[in-house]
Amino acid sequence: MIPIRTSSLVDTAARYPPRVETISFARGIPAPECLPVAELAECARAAIERDGKTILSYGSSAGYAPLREWIAERHGTEPGRVLLSNGSLQGFVFLAQRLAPGRRVLVERPTYDRPLKILRDVGAEVVPVAMDDEGIDPDALESALRDGEPPAFLYTIPTFQNPSGRTLSTERRRRVVELAAEHDLLVLEDDPYGLVRFEGEEPPSLYELSERRVAYSSSFSKTIAPGIRVGYFILPLELERALEATATATYITPALLGQATVHEFLRRGCFEPNLERVRGLLRARRDAMLAALERELPAVRWSRPEGGYFLWLELPQSVPGTEAGGVTFVPGTDFGGGANELRLAYSYVSPDEIATGVERLAAALPVAV
Amino acid sequence: MIPIRTSSLVDTAARYPPRVETISFARGIPAPECLPVAELAECARAAIERDGKTILSYGSSAGYAPLREWIAERHGTEPGRVLLSNGSLQGFVFLAQRLAPGRRVLVERPTYDRPLKILRDVGAEVVPVAMDDEGIDPDALESALRDGEPPAFLYTIPTFQNPSGRTLSTERRRRVVELAAEHDLLVLEDDPYGLVRFEGEEPPSLYELSERRVAYSSSFSKTIAPGIRVGYFILPLELERALEATATATYITPALLGQATVHEFLRRGCFEPNLERVRGLLRARRDAMLAALERELPAVRWSRPEGGYFLWLELPQSVPGTEAGGVTFVPGTDFGGGANELRLAYSYVSPDEIATGVERLAAALPVAV
Numbered sequence A, B: 001m002i003p004i005r006t007s008s009l010v011d012t013a014a015r016y017p018p019r020v021e022t023i024s025f026a027r028g029i030p031a032p033e034c035l036p037v038a039e040l041a042e043c044a045r046a047a048i049e050r051d052g053k054t055i056l057s058y059g060s061s062a063g064y065a066p067l068r069e070w071i072a073e074r075h076g077t078e079p080g081r082v083l084l085s086n087g088s089l090q091g092f093v094f095l096a097q098r099l100a101p102g103r104r105v106l107v108e109r110p111t112y113d114r115p116l117k118i119l120r121d122v123g124a125e126v127v128p129v130a131m132d133d134e135g136i137d138p139d140a141l142e143s144a145l146r147d148g149e150p151p152a153f154l155y156t157i158p159t160f161q162n163p164s165g166r167t168l169s170t171e172r173r174r175r176v177v178e179l180a181a182e183h184d185l186l187v188l189e190d191d192p193y194g195l196v197r198f199e200g201e202e203p204p205s206l207y208e209l210s211e212r213r214v215a216y217s218s219s220f221s222k223t224i225a226p227g228i229r230v231g232y233f234i235l236p237l238e239l240e241r242a243l244e245a246t247a248t249a250t251y252i253t254p255a256l257l258g259q260a261t262v263h264e265f266l267r268r269g270c271f272e273p274n275l276e277r278v279r280g281l282l283r284a285r286r287d288a289m290l291a292a293l294e295r296e297l298p299a300v301r302w303s304r305p306e307g308g309y310f311l312w313l314e315l316p317q318s319v320p321g322t323e324a325g326g327v328t329f330v331p332g333t334d335f336g337g338g339a340n341e342l343r344l345a346y347s348y349v350s351p352d353e354i355a356t357g358v359e360r361l362a363a364a365l366p367v368a369v
Helices: A008-015 A037-055 A065-074 A088-099 A113-121 A138-146 A170-182 A237-251 A256-267 A271-296 A351-364 B008-015 B037-055 B065-074 B088-099 B113-121 B138-146 B170-182 B237-251 B256-267 B271-296 B351-364
Strands: A082-086 A104-109 A125-132 A153-156 A187-190 A214-219 A230-234 A310-314 A341-345 B082-086 B104-109 B125-132 B153-156 B187-190 B214-219 B230-234 B310-314 B341-345
Touching: A037 A256, A037 B037, A065 A082, A065 A230, A065 A256, A082 A088, A082 A237, A088 A113, A088 A187, A088 A214, A088 A230, A088 A237, A088 B237, A104 A113, A104 A138, A113 A125, A113 B237, A125 A138, A138 A170, A153 A170, A170 A187, A230 A256, A237 B088, A237 B113, A256 A271, A256 B256, A271 A310, A271 A351, B037 B256, B065 B082, B065 B230, B065 B256, B082 B088, B082 B237, B088 B113, B088 B187, B088 B214, B088 B230, B088 B237, B104 B113, B104 B138, B113 B125, B125 B138, B138 B170, B153 B170, B170 B187, B230 B256, B256 B271, B271 B310, B271 B351
Parallel strands: A104 A125, A104 A153, A153 A187, A187 A214, B104 B125, B104 B153, B153 B187, B187 B214
Antiparallel strands: A082 A230, A214 A230, A310 A341, B082 B230, B214 B230, B310 B341
């Protein structure tokens, strides 16, 4: 008799023994319960009903005007300096295409892997600058600035960095903007995680310290939903105009429906309560991961983020691959880091899965205790 | 006393005498009443309520799976060959970046201006191929294929072309795909207007004549709403994978909310009735423009489109600028056409405005009758 496969679950069950499902510390995305589904459904409907003729036609390449205004007001600037894009990575592509080809671009070591790829693809020379638990090292930054051609810009994620979870100290923030002024350096501050703070005092953003030298980018991916694809940039006016022209030539108008839905979410006062809820869900996950690491991997170094999605593991020896003991992670080398380093995301899985995952990691990793 | 300007309307009123508002034959966008606002509001809500966890998170870079499946079925192909992008222009950018740098790309003369700019920006050599009332001239295409390096692809809008409103005849369609086979040529068939047909028989698409040689692109901009930003491509599998990788590196996931809203619109059976309604609204505009041209500009040549948004005026002498008699248009030279040619869009303004606009144009244009 030929066995009949009734479902792909049969295959899965055959391949893995029961109760050993893969646990993902690789996925840097919010847990599904972070997404305010019902509210956004209602906001999308209301936004189209109120302003459908605008949202459903072509409009400004810089995005939905009421949302540009809200962001400008929040950051104390002009709407004309705000560019909305289909996720902030798309805006980074525009900026890199405009400024980086054939030029040096300074980045943190380690840093977010997607911008690294984009910079290489546009023909930039990526110059990694060392960082430690307090963020980018200003002395290393100064050396990089003195040594070689003036860079197109410094790309930095100063708060709850992807991948390390580290935050640049206030003192160093001041040093960074001083160096920017001395060396006529444009700083791109990428800040998607800043509002996802669980505890501790919020340092000033680099943008707040120097509106003149710092371009700021963020998104609603971590505060509302990543699939809504609403990123934004605050730029020097001339650069905003140049990137807006690139946006026109690329997609005419960004996806206004997501932007108008976000705007409706904001104007209904849903943003702050949702943020509090999301912070609580993620804090529980961060706490679970820190507690499990202390229990299971006492001889290993890790960062202690006060917010965001990630922490960074430094092991005494290198770890090959992207999985150990049925737990996935992203190797440090993907971010320009060391072969003994790993990024662990606590954002996606549940606190219980985090405890189990760290236990399994500890058993599987070649850690000399 | 210093005069106080209370509103910019004051300026406008001062500059134009009353009742001479500008009439736009320049805007190639649907009239506001074409947009199915109430239905889309309801569809956006329903889509998020039903599938919010998917729509609001990161997903496939090729777009919302149920919509890929719908499109694949409609075109008799595999979902894996369908790439959804944030408007079809964005997908064209991916394709141009992938295939065109440093290579020849054949285009119709005239053709849509945005792809021309994109091709030049990526460093392609744009080779215009002559067309007439029956569309691209196959003999001219054959010469362009024999003469010089093999091109990366031919870009063509065979049905209700932007800017000319012309449609490639069935006989010529067969010649074009024969030439493609002989010369191992990739044809990109851009077909956003094909479904907006008012009358006449629908010729086979180039894609239907040769799935192997033809990549097909379209969007829901003309059949549902341009602001929804849902373009799509049907590609050879290898090319789909390459462009999907570019999409991942550019924006991770396209804007799924618009795609899921379109999918909901389709599954509710709103698409065909809406298309009938839109065809009626646009047919009335096309008819108004043809009637007015016959009345007012009998000595001038124009195309007689059976669908779409545009018609093409050939004047006995060149027309400088983008406006005449308070009527705006796009000069032929923007599309690689002649200085005596104009694109008139009848899609945006009302039939009454069209009659008035053509009357004013006829009075203002330097036409030797």
